[in-house]
Amino acid sequence: MAQKKRRGFKAPANYDPNRTRAPKRKYGGAAAGRDGSGGSGSSGGSARARRGAQGLGSAEDMSNSRGSGIGGAGRRSTAGGRPGRRDGRPETRGSKPESKGGRDDRTQRPGGAERGAKRLRPAGETLQNYTPKVWRAEDASGRSFGDLGLGQNLVRTLGELGADAPFPIQVATIPDAIAGRDVLGRAETGSGKTIAFGAALVERMLILKADGRFGEPAAKKPKQAKRGERVSRGSAGATRKPKALILAPTRELALQIDRTVQPLARSVGFYTAQLVGGVPSEPQVHALERGVDIVIGTPGRIRDLVERRKLDLREVQVSIVDEADHLCELGFLEETQWTLRQTARGGQRLLFSATLDRDVEELVSEFLVDPAAHEIERTKSTVPHRVYMVMREDKDAAVLEFAKIPGRVMLFSRTRAAAERITEQLLDAGVSATSLHGNLSQARREINLKQFATGKARVLVATDVAARGIHIDDVDAVVQLDPPQEAKTFVHRSGRTGRAGRGGQVVTLIPRTWQKRTREMLDEAGIEPLVFEAYEPGKQPRAQRRK
Template identity: 45%
Template structure:
């Protein structure tokens, strides 16, 4: 019989937070590991993604820190949780932050792709729990902004994925910088690719708990293999599968294909957002938020989302492009049928992919009979379920052409119009034509492309691209304080249907 968190020894302050969120009974991975982790033992937890590992380590981290006196000093956190991706770091923090706050502890996230100033400020104030990706954490360590010499608990989450991404050398250096006396927990679906070396090197007589290994198909997950005749038939099936009312994730092999598919679906009245490595962190966060909030029913992603995207109620995962290896198939598929919910997984297979896909599924220990389908086949229609109403993409205003007073680029008095001509003050962009390149600082545009800085040679005042008399454009010589952004179908497809869509200025 499933035990409650109280019966497993979780403090009342934390069970109260869990109960407010509707969590009373523990999942198997939590039930098996919590007695040992709460007692301070090193723990090796083996379980598939979606099995509840985040709460399994979040509870003991907070519970053990709250029972120890003292506060975190500036730049010296007391607990460290390492994970492979920004998305996973953000979602781990969303789980652990309310637990920590209930007992007066603080948390922060550390990862690349964003300006590190906010992270520096959080560390300087003193933070108890840091959720970090290895690359940025090492950068801050080298800059002496953070020290790990006061770490009391360390967690490695998705250790096998960190190994797949080549992070193990950095993880090893980070772990070496933490005190040997601290408690350590490692969670991983498998122990290959060097993960076992980490276990032997850094865990002290760990208690091992294995629940739902990565090779174990989830009972609530139904797998389908659909053979399609050609690329055109495949496109039709994808659009049909994307048209239902529930959340679904489409996996593509490349960033370009993910961006293109999200644009096509949105144009077809199916609100979709993309998630891949070319997006800035702001764009990733915005697109995930749109997907989680239901503004977009479809997330089109590369393997960057195979781990780290934990959104409730994903009813369908579609491998539009079959992955290269079986572990990627299992981790992609793990976006559905999470925490006891049911879900379906579809793999679309072109004629030339049949042999490789059969081998892939065999290695993943998935037994399923392939079926030849088209967009109107009963098997496809059954997975669509209720069809969602079409949503018209937000209109994109025509972009006025830049004018330069008689054509061509001129030096000196040439300029762009701003509703009326302004006299001889250098080249100036229309406010609503191509917005300016990035103002001060190091921000990025919403579509992930770096904005040009207005520092040094491109300062807005007195140093724009000049010539003749006064080339500065009165403080706007290539400036304007707004990064160039793209409309619907750019890197951030959410802009095409979210509130106030259309063109957005950079931040």
């Protein structure tokens, strides 16, 4: 039989060769794009998107955004760092409707109109419409944690952690947090912010649980076994879902928060889970399956677990964002907003940082309702600051000389490559040193940090990944081998020493062309340097350890 002659393809009249294919629809017809706009019901788009959600949490880690998910869920970015469309063009706000709980329904949320009306001042660090109450050191004198509303179990555990009396930030914020108000807290580094929100969070959860606000399902009766039938011996009740969330910009800060909050939570029967990137997610998933009450982690890994349906945040009643401004600086604003939208509406929100400014404007306006704003008066630094102008050919000699300051020393460099090079230089010179930067795995970071904390390594060479939230007792000196770009970073780097009234010193090495810029930065930070002069190898008196 003769075969029919095949004809060429004839395009229909409405055919457009440049038209893009419509996105596939998943889970109830919502477009599940890679940028996560499918809402809380999205599965995360693809395996590649899920692999990208690691939340490195440091300024230099942003260069690895494709492999480590600086956007949280493998979000593709444009050259400017803002999230973009799948075709590479920047996404225009309002160009497509967002899912339930997104930005477009802000006025529909409880207090949405108020949130949209209150803004921070465009410049500076003074809160507009949220006039902060300023607290001084003497306001905390004679007060105890019991006076602030904490129970005996928490007071006893705080004493075991070495916190016998509250600091001003704790006196200022704990009562409002326990009462259920949204809180804005600002205090210098090393002032006790972690205990302030950690202890208040646990006490608040006890109150919510006693009031029946958690809505925990009643335990199911075990199924009666019939003859010849096997019955699972697993838990009879439903898995306990988290009721509180703490977000941090870096892995190290999240782990440090957990070390403080975990003993407080365990003392009253609550459990915590660390959800950070850079480590396998299987142990974290197993912890969630067993049931947790408080999750502490970075926005990238938390979003990844939510999109994989391993983590449910719908029952979270209290959300805390630590170092909120730094989290926004690192490009996690969108991730933080997305995560907070997954929590229970009308929940309590607390933002803490050493510098609350316009970087947190969108978070405050969208999520906080009539917050209680507290600020701790900045005291004059008792830590001496020295600034030396160093010629390029004298830089190596200066690094070696200041690394030999007696005691425990932290050296800050601008790049990861410089941190590794300086560490090798010090080791060759017989100085016990280790490094901390974004090129290291999470396990290596923890090992190096432990070596420095226990004294096995006397010098830690770090990038700005260690500038915030890293608390190590008795750091005798901070040496800034490369000057920071802004006063905020200068304050946070310097805060690694002289914590909680202890002694220390800060040395900053600058090129001669940075004199004017450095003086402006010091004025902005409110620091009067003890020394500001040229450095000469071998002739400059070595800084002594401050007792």
